[in-house]
Amino acid sequence: MDEFAAKKKDLVNTPVDLYPPENPMSGPSQMMDSFRETLWNDGGFNVHTDADTSFRGNNNIDHRPLEMGWNMAQFPADSGFIERAAKFSFFGCGSFSEMMMNQQSSLGVPESTGLFLQDTQISSGSKLDNGSLKDASKLVKDRSINASEDSQSSGGNGHDDAKCGDTSSKGFNCKKRKRIGKDSETNQSHRVEQCGEEQENKKQKEEQSPNSNANKTNSEKQASDSLKDGYIHMRARRGQATNSHSLAERVRREKISERMKFLQDLVPGCDKVTGKAVMLDEIINYVQSLQCQIEFLSMKLSAVNPVLDFNLESLLAKDALQSSAPTFPQNMSMLYPPLSYLSQTGFMQPNLSSMTLLNGGLKRQEIHGYESDHHNVVHMNNETGTAPDHEDATADMKVEP
Amino acid sequence: MASADKLINTDVPEKDVFALHFLQSLSNLRTQNPLLNSPDKSIDRVKKIKNAAYVSMARAAGGTSRLWSRALLRRAAKDDNKSVRFSRRKRKVTWKISSKRRRSNQRAPVVEEAAERLRNLVPGGGGMETSKLMEETAHYIKCLSMQVKVMQCLVDGLSPN
Numbered sequence: 001m002d003e004f005a006a007k008k009k010d011l012v013n014t015p016v017d018l019y020p021p022e023n024p025m026s027g028p029s030q031m032m033d034s035f036r037e038t039l040w041n042d043g044g045f046n047v048h049t050d051a052d053t054s055f056r057g058n059n060n061i062d063h064r065p066l067e068m069g070w071n072m073a074q075f076p077a078d079s080g081f082i083e084r085a086a087k088f089s090f091f092g093c094g095s096f097s098e099m100m101m102n103q104q105s106s107l108g109v110p111e112s113t114g115l116f117l118q119d120t121q122i123s124s125g126s127k128l129d130n131g132s133l134k135d136a137s138k139l140v141k142d143r144s145i146n147a148s149e150d151s152q153s154s155g156g157n158g159h160d161d162a163k164c165g166d167t168s169s170k171g172f173n174c175k176k177r178k179r180i181g182k183d184s185e186t187n188q189s190h191r192v193e194q195c196g197e198e199q200e201n202k203k204q205k206e207e208q209s210p211n212s213n214a215n216k217t218n219s220e221k222q223a224s225d226s227l228k229d230g231y232i233h234m235r236a237r238r239g240q241a242t243n244s245h246s247l248a249e250r251v252r253r254e255k256i257s258e259r260m261k262f263l264q265d266l267v268p269g270c271d272k273v274t275g276k277a278v279m280l281d282e283i284i285n286y287v288q289s290l291q292c293q294i295e296f297l298s299m300k301l302s303a304v305n306p307v308l309d310f311n312l313e314s315l316l317a318k319d320a321l322q323s324s325a326p327t328f329p330q331n332m333s334m335l336y337p338p339l340s341y342l343s344q345t346g347f348m349q350p351n352l353s354s355m356t357l358l359n360g361g362l363k364r365q366e367i368h369g370y371e372s373d374h375h376n377v378v379h380m381n382n383e384t385g386t387a388p389d390h391e392d393a394t395a396d397m398k399v400e401p
Numbered sequence: 402m403a404s405a406d407k408l409i410n411t412d413v414p415e416k417d418v419f420a421l422h423f424l425q426s427l428s429n430l431r432t433q434n435p436l437l438n439s440p441d442k443s444i445d446r447v448k449k450i451k452n453a454a455y456v457s458m459a460r461a462a463g464g465t466s467r468l469w470s471r472a473l474l475r476r477a478a479k480d481d482n483k484s485v486r487f488s489r490r491k492r493k494v495t496w497k498i499s500s501k502r503r504r505s506n507q508r509a510p511v512v513e514e515a516a517e518r519l520r521n522l523v524p525g526g527g528g529m530e531t532s533k534l535m536e537e538t539a540h541y542i543k544c545l546s547m548q549v550k551v552m553q554c555l556v557d558g559l560s561p562n
Contacts, residue, residue: 252532256512259535262411266542280515283538287522290545297552298451302443304559 411536413543414461420551422457429453452477454548462544469537470544472525 240246260279264270267286273279430453456477459470516534520526523541526534 253509255532256535259532259539263535263539263542266539276509277511277515280512280519283542284515284518284522287519287538287542287545290542290549291522293549294454294545294552295447295451297549297556298454299447300556301552301559302446302450304556304561 411540411543413540413547414463416547416551419458419461419544419547420554422461423454423548423551423555426453426457454552458544458548461547462540467537467540468529468533469523469525469541476524 240250257276260276263283264273264279267283270279270282273282427450430449455473459473459477462470465471465474512531516531519534519538520529523534523538526537529537
């Protein structure tokens with residue numbers, strides 16, 4: 001859509017040279033009517049939602065702007081016209097009817113804001129299932145937020161214009177003020193351009209600002225709340241700043257608090273603790289204590305067995321891991337005979353067999369290693385008097401519970 | 402051990418995987434210094450064992466698929482003058498780079514202070530945004546506790562009683 005908007009801008013700007021503005025504009029309404037007809041005659045932009053998705057991938061439609069551009073060359077260039085034309089680039093954002101309503105409202109046909117929003121919401125609600133709904137959702141969202149914003153703002157277009165000038169320079173900060181004056185339209189055309197390049201969920205389209213929402217009703221706020229569920233993006237909540245920065249901040253805050261809750265479950269003894277600071281201190285202390293424990297245990301390990309006769313050590317370790325101490329001596333005797341044999345076979349082949357025994361329990365696991373040596377090992381166990389299961393692969397590692 | 406939270410994946414392998422890796426690294430230690438059964442400085446030995454513990458933990462916990470494990474492995478490989486090979490991983494999560502973090506220090510100084518301390522603790526924490534840091538910390542804590550369990554078992558098994 002952004003490339004389309006850009007294309008449209010280019011095409012709109014070219015006629016400036018060809019057709020000097022000889023005719024004063026009789027009125028934007030007439031021009032828009034003819035312009036609209038041109039659109040319809042062109043076969044129209046597909047303003048239905050399924051065409052939205054198809055539009056983006058469809059190269060054929062790229063020709064449309066060219067046609068449009070040539071048609072538009074017939075019109076005298078005017079800043080207002082440029083703005084109007086640019087507005088039409090947002091056909092993809094919603095239904096064409098929405099755009100018409102936009103045009104009508106900005107053309108001075110007053111509409112009560114409540115009705116206006118209801119209509120758009122109905123039309124956009126039907127499109128909620130579509131994948132490319134971002135724009136539509138933003139549209140509606142913007143309108144409702146605009147409504148809520150404007151309800152708080154005092155009147156005065158001059159004040160609004162100044163504000164809009166600021167916001168346009170900043171990009172799309174969400175300080176929306178409704179404007180009825182035409183001098184704002186040039187600003188809008190800039191914003192319309194930038195719109196295509198915005199990021200999705202933080203910015204709102206300035207296209208909404210020219211919509212004259214003369215009457216702000218509370219129903220709009222309710223409507224915005226009800227539509228929250230269908231959207232993926234972050235919205236400005238009621239009574240909170242809609243600055244894009246603060247929106248991003250809030251998203252980030254929520255992420256962090258969500259993860260902190262997760263950490264709270266992880267760290268033992270943090271259920272009663274409330275508050276981020278204390279919680280974080282607890283987490284830090286816990287990590288530090290774990291690291292200290294590892295260091296301490298490694299010291300102990302190095303002290304326990306100064307002669308790193310590793311094969312024996314690992315075997316014993318294996319055994320120790322499988323049984324938590326009580327049956328340890330028995331296993332020792334059982335394991336010593338195969339010890340030397342196993343050390344020859346290259347004990348440290350990665351086999352899951354022994355390691356499965358580490359699962360704290362005395363359950364038997366299948367040994368997948370030692371295929372060739374299996375019977376030998378079993379044979380050795382026979383010598384020690386344990387009752388091997390030839391079928392059971394874990395014969396050599398049996399533990400008496 | 403499946404994590405209940407589907408958004409944040411902090412699954413950690415079972416204890417046996419950790420034990421396997423740890424024992425492997427210990428055996429490597431053994432084969433590296435076959436004659437140095439009892440080096441003079443026990444501190445070196447402790448350090449080696451500790452290093453082996455961390456490296457094995459990093460490998461067991463998923464190799465290079467976690468930020469902290471990657472940093473750990475890279476650090477260890479640098480010490481050994483080796484290089485770590487990173488397999489291509491799909492970027493499910495993107496995190497902001499540290500340059501952005503510098504700018505945004507106005508955010509909740511309480512949280513940021515703690516995050517700074519956490520970054521010093523968790524390996525590889527320097528380049529992470531706070532939310533990503535929390536994820537990594539959670540996974541790191543799980544792995545640390547697993548490693549502690551393994552080592553405890555080892556020590557218990559080896560202690561002459």
